[in-house]
Amino acid sequence: MSLGGAESRPHRMVELHRRTSLQWLALPSAARTAAWFAILTVPAAIAAYYRIFSGFAEWDDEGSVMMAVKQYLTGSRLYVEIYSSYGPVYYFYNWLVRSTTGNVLDHNTVRITAAAVSLLCALLCAWIVLRLTKSLPAASVAHLLVFRVLSFFTYEPGHPQELCLLLLLCLAGSGILASNARRLWPAMAAAGSIAAALTLIKINIGIFAILAVALAILFQSPPGWFWRTAKYAAGGGALLLPIALMRVHLHDPAAQAYCAVVVFSIAGVLAAAHGFAAAGTLSFRECLAAAAGFSVTFVLVLVVLVWQGVPITATLDSLVLNQIGINVSSGFWYWAVELGRIWIPWALAGLGAAILLVRAQRSGENSVYRLLAPGQVLFGGVGLLIALVAPKFLLGFITPFCWLLLCPRANHSAAPQTHARILLCTATVLQTLYAYPIAGSQTYFLRVLLVVVAAISLLDGLHSFPPSARLAPLVRGFARPAAVVTLAAVALAYPLLAYRAKQLYTSLTPLDLPGAERVHAEQEVAEDYQWLVARLRQNCDTFVGLPGIPSLYFWTGKPLPGPVHRTPGPLNCDNWMYVFSSAQQQAIVDDLSRYPNACAVYHPSGVDSWNRGKLDVRGWPLANYILTHFKTIGQSGDYQFMIRNERQLEIPAGRRAVH
Numbered sequence: 001m002s003l004g005g006a007e008s009r010p011h012r013m014v015e016l017h018r019r020t021s022l023q024w025l026a027l028p029s030a031a032r033t034a035a036w037f038a039i040l041t042v043p044a045a046i047a048a049y050y051r052i053f054s055g056f057a058e059w060d061d062e063g064s065v066m067m068a069v070k071q072y073l074t075g076s077r078l079y080v081e082i083y084s085s086y087g088p089v090y091y092f093y094n095w096l097v098r099s100t101t102g103n104v105l106d107h108n109t110v111r112i113t114a115a116a117v118s119l120l121c122a123l124l125c126a127w128i129v130l131r132l133t134k135s136l137p138a139a140s141v142a143h144l145l146v147f148r149v150l151s152f153f154t155y156e157p158g159h160p161q162e163l164c165l166l167l168l169l170c171l172a173g174s175g176i177l178a179s180n181a182r183r184l185w186p187a188m189a190a191a192g193s194i195a196a197a198l199t200l201i202k203i204n205i206g207i208f209a210i211l212a213v214a215l216a217i218l219f220q221s222p223p224g225w226f227w228r229t230a231k232y233a234a235g236g237g238a239l240l241l242p243i244a245l246m247r248v249h250l251h252d253p254a255a256q257a258y259c260a261v262v263v264f265s266i267a268g269v270l271a272a273a274h275g276f277a278a279a280g281t282l283s284f285r286e287c288l289a290a291a292a293g294f295s296v297t298f299v300l301v302l303v304v305l306v307w308q309g310v311p312i313t314a315t316l317d318s319l320v321l322n323q324i325g326i327n328v329s330s331g332f333w334y335w336a337v338e339l340g341r342i343w344i345p346w347a348l349a350g351l352g353a354a355i356l357l358v359r360a361q362r363s364g365e366n367s368v369y370r371l372l373a374p375g376q377v378l379f380g381g382v383g384l385l386i387a388l389v390a391p392k393f394l395l396g397f398i399t400p401f402c403w404l405l406l407c408p409r410a411n412h413s414a415a416p417q418t419h420a421r422i423l424l425c426t427a428t429v430l431q432t433l434y435a436y437p438i439a440g441s442q443t444y445f446l447r448v449l450l451v452v453v454a455a456i457s458l459l460d461g462l463h464s465f466p467p468s469a470r471l472a473p474l475v476r477g478f479a480r481p482a483a484v485v486t487l488a489a490v491a492l493a494y495p496l497l498a499y500r501a502k503q504l505y506t507s508l509t510p511l512d513l514p515g516a517e518r519v520h521a522e523q524e525v526a527e528d529y530q531w532l533v534a535r536l537r538q539n540c541d542t543f544v545g546l547p548g549i550p551s552l553y554f555w556t557g558k559p560l561p562g563p564v565h566r567t568p569g570p571l572n573c574d575n576w577m578y579v580f581s582s583a584q585q586q587a588i589v590d591d592l593s594r595y596p597n598a599c600a601v602y603h604p605s606g607v608d609s610w611n612r613g614k615l616d617v618r619g620w621p622l623a624n625y626i627l628t629h630f631k632t633i634g635q636s637g638d639y640q641f642m643i644r645n646e647r648q649l650e651i652p653a654g655r656r657a658v659h
């Protein structure tokens with residue numbers, strides 16, 4: 001017996017040394033963890049404040065969503081008297097925020113809300129990483145990198161994608177809550193409800209969420225032909241979705257690469273989930289809970305809409321049919337994502353690796369697991385480095401290997417919280433399609449979950465290193481100092497971000513316009529808008545922008561042109577050239593003709609930016625009316641102030657454009 005104890009002592013010593021050296025991977029107490037993130041939030045909040053008030057985007061999505069919200073808050077009916085491509089949940093959310101805070105709707109309050117949402121999103125990402133890795137350093141790094149990504153909120157404050165991102169992270173969080181048997185049923189219902197809410201904000205993100213939830217459930221559903229058929233149908237639908245979505249632009253090399261990478265990435269997740277997920281984990285009742293949560297939420301929102309006087313047909317036209325016509329079928333509204341064909345073989349390698357690993361696991365081949373842990377560490381580490389120095393490569397690099405989160409440990413122990421990991425993988429890969437057809441701020445949106453995946457993969461690999469591995473001593477020796485350096489770097493990074501954000505803010509010029517007093521922008525931008533506001537206030541009954549600049553209505557107090565009590569409602573958006581039909585534009589023309597002192601603001605470079613299809617500007621009835629019946633009498637930068645041809649008026653000169 002003593003000999004056996006002596007023989008087992010080295011093994012116990014190795015295991016003890018391993019546990020001690022990897023102590024940094026374990027969570028500290030809940031109180032210390034909360035205190036740590038509270039400390040990080042203080043400089044992060046300062047940075048978020050100065051960042052969100054620094055700059056003003058000329059495309060003015062900010063003013064567009066604000067004007068639609070203002071119309072809703074003042075009693076107009078969605079999709080009948082208010083033109084909007086966004087679902088009712090976004091407007092219910094804004095009503096709730098403005099009602100509970102008592103704040104008026106202006107640029108200042110909308111941007112403060114956006115800053116608060118960015119802080120909450122960063123905290124949610126950190127919480128997800130904490131729960132799946134038990135590592136405070138990894139969660140802190142994810143918090144910092146996600147916070148940096150969320151700088152895109154500055155260019156479109158108040159946009160519905162802020163709420164979508166918050167709900168998408170809550171969807172991932174619902175998977176973590178489902179790991180507790182007592183919370184499983186409510187967590188599944190919450191996942192379905194969140195998917196419904198996302199569908200009723202932005203239908204494309206909602207479809208991705210529905211598929212993600214469905215796949216996560218079906219890979220763990222009870223055995224039987226019905227569930228098996230549903231799983232294959234959902235998997236096939238997920239694989240075909242990128243092709244169906246991008247079919248109009250598949251002649252473009254960028255779209256081809258984008259489509260191929262996403263299809264192969266989805267296939268990799270499906271292969272890994274098929275190999276590593278256990279069927280029968282979820283009962284029929286738990287699967288039904290998600291469907292019930294979705295159905296109840298969806299129906300309840302539509303009932304509220306009908307109660308508010310909005311016909312279902314109007315909702316369907318605005319949120320589905322019009323969006324298919326503009327974003328999917330027409331092909332005009334397109335801005336390619338930056339993704340070279342070099343990422344196609346990388347995505348194929350990801351799919352091949354997933355298939356090989358599943359086959360090795362089924363055949364009992366253990367040699368492949370010797371490479372799994374270092375591979376996860378390398379992949380996660382490089383992914384986080386890319387997020388720090390070259391985030392535009394995250395889509396191509398991380399997406400094909402998201403399935404790594406589903407891999408069992410090298411010691412054959414089951415990966416914890418399987419449902420949470422499948423849901424996170426499917427949601428991460430599918431939501432990368434959000435960058436089609438316009439790869440603007442959407443490319444920043446999809447990076448958030450990719451950062452989370454990279455952080456979890458890194459820690460999965462560190463957890464999986466067996467004591468006998470050749471690199472194990474190096475990992476054990478490096479772990480503790482790396483944790484200390486990581487936490488210190490994150491703690492120092494936030495004050496630096498806050499300092500830089502304040503420096504940028506103070507270097508810019510105040511807009512000094514009603515409701516936007518805190519907003520600072522480049523001097524030329526501020527001067528242009530101040531000049532326009534002064535001219536519009538003094539000389540116009542109403543005005544129209546080509547393209548639209550809805551923020552000017554907030555700053556001038558002038559009414560919107562267009563029919564008030566019938567479709568499409570007043571002209572409340574920036575890109576009305578594409579989203580308003582010819583008949584709807586003619587309704588705006590008819591109303592505008594009633595104002596003898598109507599004016600127009602023509603921004604040629606803005607038209608060029610919106611006109612992705614290079615269409616004839618005069619083919620738009622409202623644009624043709626402006627260019628035919630109005631003349632330019634003054635200009636500031638690239639903004640032309642126009643009055644009716646028959647009017648005679650002299651105005652002060654604005655800023656001269658620099659070419």
